[in-house]
Every structure is written in C-alpha cells, then in structure tokens.
Amino acid sequence: MSLRNVWKFRVIIAAITATTALPLTRGIADDGIDTRSKLTVHATADTKVAPDSVTLRFAIESREEEVTDAARRTSEQVNRVVQFLKSRGIEAKDIRTESIVLSPIYPKGQKGQYAKQTYAVQQSQGLDDLFGDSTPQQVAPNQAPASNVRDQLQQNQPIGYSASRQLTIMVRDIEQFETVYTGILERGVNSIAGIQWMNSDQIQHRRAARIKAIAAAREKASDMAGALDAKVARVLSVQETSRGSDPFSNSMQLFGSESSGGSIEAGLMTLSASVQVVFELSDTEFENE
Numbered sequence: 001m002s003l004r005n006v007w008k009f010r011v012i013i014a015a016i017t018a019t020t021a022l023p024l025t026r027g028i029a030d031d032g033i034d035t036r037s038k039l040t041v042h043a044t045a046d047t048k049v050a051p052d053s054v055t056l057r058f059a060i061e062s063r064e065e066e067v068t069d070a071a072r073r074t075s076e077q078v079n080r081v082v083q084f085l086k087s088r089g090i091e092a093k094d095i096r097t098e099s100i101v102l103s104p105i106y107p108k109g110q111k112g113q114y115a116k117q118t119y120a121v122q123q124s125q126g127l128d129d130l131f132g133d134s135t136p137q138q139v140a141p142n143q144a145p146a147s148n149v150r151d152q153l154q155q156n157q158p159i160g161y162s163a164s165r166q167l168t169i170m171v172r173d174i175e176q177f178e179t180v181y182t183g184i185l186e187r188g189v190n191s192i193a194g195i196q197w198m199n200s201d202q203i204q205h206r207r208a209a210r211i212k213a214i215a216a217a218r219e220k221a222s223d224m225a226g227a228l229d230a231k232v233a234r235v236l237s238v239q240e241t242s243r244g245s246d247p248f249s250n251s252m253q254l255f256g257s258e259s260s261g262g263s264i265e266a267g268l269m270t271l272s273a274s275v276q277v278v279f280e281l282s283d284t285e286f287e288n289e
Contacts, residue, residue, distance in 0.1 A: 036236075036280050037281040038236065038279065038280060039221055039225060039232070039279045040276065040277070040279075041217045041221045041277050041278075042241075042275070043220055043275055043277070044213055044273070044274040045272070045273055046270050046272050047206070047209040047271045048270055048271075049201075049202075049205050049268065050266070050269070051197035051198055051268075051269050052200055053172045053173075053197075054266070056168070056169050056171065056196075057167070057168045057193040057196075058169075058189045058191060059164050059189070060074055060078055060081065060165055060189055061074065061162060061190055062162070062164070063105065063160055063161070063162050064160060064161060065160045065161075066161065067102065067104075067161040070162060070163035071102060071161075071163045074163040074164060074165055078165050078167070080187045080188060081167075081184050081188060081189060084184065084187055085169060090170075090172075094171075095169050096169075097165060097166070097167050098166040098167060101162075101164045102161065102163050102164075104158035104160075104161055104162075105158055105160040105161060164191075197267075199269060202271065205271050206273060210240065210275070212273070213273045213275045214238070214277070217275055217276075217277040221277065225281055231282050231283050232279045232282075233280045233281060233282040234279070235279055236278040236279065238275060238277050239275065240276075
C-alpha cells in the first residue's frame, strides 16, 4: 500500500470514529451545560398477596415495691411464656429478646426530679447551710424552715420499680397465630408493640410490583410527552424510592386492662414499589401564539 493510500485510510477511520462519538455528546454544550430536554416521572405499583407467617412484638412488665421482686416476677412470666411458645411448635431461633428495662417509679409529678420546696426561703443558702451544722436561718412567723438538698433527696424516693422485657416471635404457621396470641396474654404479656404479616415469596411479589411500577412510569412518560408534542427518546436514569414506613403496626397497650378478644383477621398484604425515572425528550416543538 502506498503512503498516499495509508493516509487516506487513516482519514476514513478518523471520520468514522468522530461520527460514532457524536450521539454520546448530544445535548452537551461546549461549556459543559446539559441542554437536553428531560422528563422526570414518579410511579408506584402495588401487589396484594395473602400472608403465610406473622411476626409479633410484645412486652412483659411487672411493678413491685422492691426492685428484686419486680425483676424476679418478670423473669418468671417470661419463662412461662417461652415454655408455652415452644409447646406450640415455635423454635428457639424464632424467639428473640429485644430489650430489658428496669426503672424506678416515682410519685406522680416528681418524675425523678428533686421535690419542689414547700416553703419559700428568704435568702439563698451557702454550702455550709446546706450540708453543715450551722445555725438555721431566721424565717417569718408561722413559716416552717426550708428543706435543704439532703432532705429533698430523701423525699424524692421511688415508690416502686418497673421491670420489663420486650420479645419478638415469628409464628410460621399462621393458622395457629390466634391461639398463640391468646396464650401469651394469659401468661403475663401486657403490652403489644406491633405486628407484621409476611409472605414466604415476598421477594418475588415485590419484584413483580417493581416491574409494574417501571411499566407505569413508561406509560405515564409517553402520555405526558405526547401532550407536549414530543417523543420519549431514551432513559437517562432510574431510581427506586422508599416510603420508609415501620414494618410493625397496629400498636396497642394492654397494661392494666383486659384484652378485647375477638378474631384476628390477616386479610391481604400490600407490597409496594415506587420508582423515579428520568427520560430524555426529542422533537420538542412549541408554537408561539
């Protein structure tokens, strides 16, 4: 091949390369500003399925005058509940302790703070007056001496103690959930923190909801582009968004009251998927009126 033909061949290759690179920079100005027409669409799709298992979060609380009595009573009730759950076929791996709380109970209005002074002090006291053996200050007639800090601490004593444990269990046989629920209430559970219905094929069902959401976004973009006398050219980005809801719901407190009873209906679960899709538009034309 002659030198002239070699240079001609190289020029052809360079032209092909430049032509191929043009679509990649379409809509990008020399100053780097993106001038492409874009359409952002949000879409959500739901899939309803029947649950086949349930997770329950509950607590056992005991209130006694002595801290050791409260802790012991709660432990006994927890053991009784756990033994019952195992007798119903719930395995140890499906029983989890979430938290252990032990706290004092103060008279109403104190909430662990210093008791309010009943009598007004005529002037501020120094450290010697608060903790020493100095002569008490003079007070107005018919007015009792003001309490010092040590007296306040003595007055602000707890009247009892609360000991509680929160547990989470998974009932894989949904047919016996109501029996389990009633049984744990009869054995000392006095607080239900939340309930979560689940399906063993939940991942597949959520995937189906995600595909439906994408299809809905494409349909929505096509309708909006048509109304603008434009066309959807291509997808620029896709992002799945989350609603951020708490999986546990139906919270209710039972301490000091009786369970209302009644049948517990599972109904249908709603699995949702939300997406945000950014499309590029082409052939956008607006007529000036």
